[in-house]
Amino acid sequence: MFRLLGNKLFWLVLLVVVAALVTMSQTSLPREDITVLEKVVYNVYTPLQNGVHGMTGHWGSFGDLLSDKRTLQNRIEELEKKNAALAVENQSLREYEAQAKRLQNILQFQQDTLDIYQLKPAAVVARSANNWYKTLVINVGESDGVQRGMPVIHPDGLVGRVSSVSSNSAQVSLITDREMAVGVVLQRSRETNGIVEGTGSSNLLRMNNIPYYSSITGDDRVITSGLSSHYPKGIDIGIIIQVNREPNGLLLSADVQPAVDFDRLEEVLVITDYHPPEVENQETGEQ
Template identity: 55%
Template structure:
């Protein structure tokens, strides 16, 4: 009721104030009381509107951040897929070029690596080709970079390949340039090292020499890259030398290979040094 009276009084004073030069004492008291109150209410309303706008903007910004984070995650996945496609395209193009360049020497069957045991990482791999695709035991397996190993066992649609890094493997080898030193390559169970043994003490083998398969067995064709000599030392008996070989194949990045289903023994494959 009091508020209604004050409101009516204010309305009357406002309507008559323009007709009088002076205001009454009561009008002055009411005006002095009302004006600060009106200013305070207006200030509170303005502040409330401001805080409401701030909270609204903050909520909008949080929504935008979430949207941007989702878009960023999607772009990262797309970029990862694109990089994977590029890498696969590069590898397959390299495989195709290698196949085209060696068709006169080999019949090559491409295969993908589908399994690898953590317990024997450098001993064997499983590929997605078996006897239904023409794979047989003891066929040589290569990549565009060099010798990978040989087929150890075969099933209908897959085969196990024993890697040359396996300690049980042995491959006849020679120096590529001089065609001398018929040694034997042994695996060390390590992706970065092989060992060449049975090297005569008078051999001129040295660091940097390229080692290739000798072709003296019925399994491996001659001239396939095996690795590069990194060290030469003399065995304790002093009659033979032993060489440490770095493989040309990166067995940690092996994904595709070729199975040599047949080859012409008189032909010698020698990949040019890069």
């Protein structure tokens, strides 16, 4: 029974397919009217055909969308790489500009003091993290005429002096080191001689042995006194920010803010020779 029905169904489907093919071949010819069977085939076939076309259309649009997304993603990645490269280039240009300004400052100072100092420019090449305010290493040495004990300065003020030297490098002891001491005088009054010592800090020096009757005040500028052989006279040390009375009541001390920014020190100048400026005699006019 079921086999008979199956055979009938098969032949029925086959008949419909053949009829559809015949009709499609006939309708491909130019005619004004179509038969009833052709209409039936159209009614059955057209929705199927539209569905297939619709599906292929949607899949095509989806494929285009995926392609556009990949193109956009590639473009974004390309722009991000260019942006990163430009950022690095911009940073390099800013660094070159900052370095050029520093070197111009060094060169200008060297020219302005040509009659007083013979200077050897140097770059800071090493500092110890454990002794940041104690010593640093510069890239000039004996082959450049640098010797132990020579003062080291910056256009802003005194840095320290050479404590050891090799052929192509030298170690500099900083005035911020606790073991360093510099003879100083107040630039304004010239009346007070004292000693500035390091505190191990970048933003604080201490001036000691100030007579209690001194007129020292905040904002007084402190310079080297020139009373020792270590440093020429008149090099800027820093500014008084606080005056303290010692417990014995006979002496004062003062906190001094260094003129040099020791946290951002990159280039220095070694004084290899010094010619004190000639002072004119006010009475005779002679030098």
